[in-house]
Amino acid sequence: MKKSKFSPSNIIFVIVIALLIIPQTRKPIQVFMHKGMALINPSEIKEDKREQVASYNWNLVDPEGNTYNFKEAQGKVVFINFWATWCPPCIAEMPNIDDLFTDYKDRVVFLLVSNENLKTIKDFKDKNDYNFKFYQSLSNPPRNFNTTSIPQTYIIDKSGAIVMDKTGAANWNSDSVRSLLEKLLKA
Structure with a gap:
């Protein structure tokens, strides 16, 4: 017996490929897929493998034009995330970061940094109703933060x-991250 070329699995495969090729449907599908991957909890670096921040000489600006000098974060627990509005894994992890921010905003410094123009950043924040501030670099970040891909997150x-x-999307609102932040805040 000859097998039909139009089996259900072949039809589904062709539809998925077509949806990934069409620009209007590609991004939502990629974000959805990365949300699944963002369920992965990031892991802590072993104490003997940790690097020190090379320098606190780094200036940022938010969409309202307010500047932030990274020296203000010295001596505090800091959460830094490099991201972009066009990046599906970045978009996928933003709701988790927003939830974490809601509970830790008064005790942890959150710096979400994009190299996109400030209007694009502001429009993205307003559209998604995020609570945290986004920043753009005014100067080069410390050498420890020379990221080659996004999202890239440091605690x-x-x-x-x-x-x-951590490079790539992660679940930043996980019990393990919250436990780590609590431990760092008590130290």
């Missing part, structure tokens, strides 16, 4: 040690 302890360094 820094009060002594300036990089405790977490």
Whole structure:
């Protein structure tokens, strides 16, 4: 017996490929797929492998034009995320970061940094109703933060040690991240 070329699995495969080729449907599908991957909990760097922040000489600006000098974060627990509005894994992890921010905004410094223009950043924030501030770099970040892909996220302890360094989407609102932040805040 000859097998039909139009089996249900072949039809589904062709539809999925077509949806990934069409620009209007590609991004939502990619974001959806990355949300599944963002369920992965990031892991803490072992103490003997941690690097110190090279320098606190870094200036940022928010969409309202307010500047932030990274020196203000010295001695505090810091959450830094490099991202972009066009990046599906970045978009996928933003709701988790927003939830984490809601509970830790008064005790942890959150710096979400994009190199896109400030209007694009502001429009993205307003459209998604996020609570945290987004920033753009005014100067080069410390050499520890020379990211080659996004999203790239760092958690820094009060002594300036990089405790977490994660490339790709992750579940930043997980119990393990919350437990780590609590431990760092008590230290």
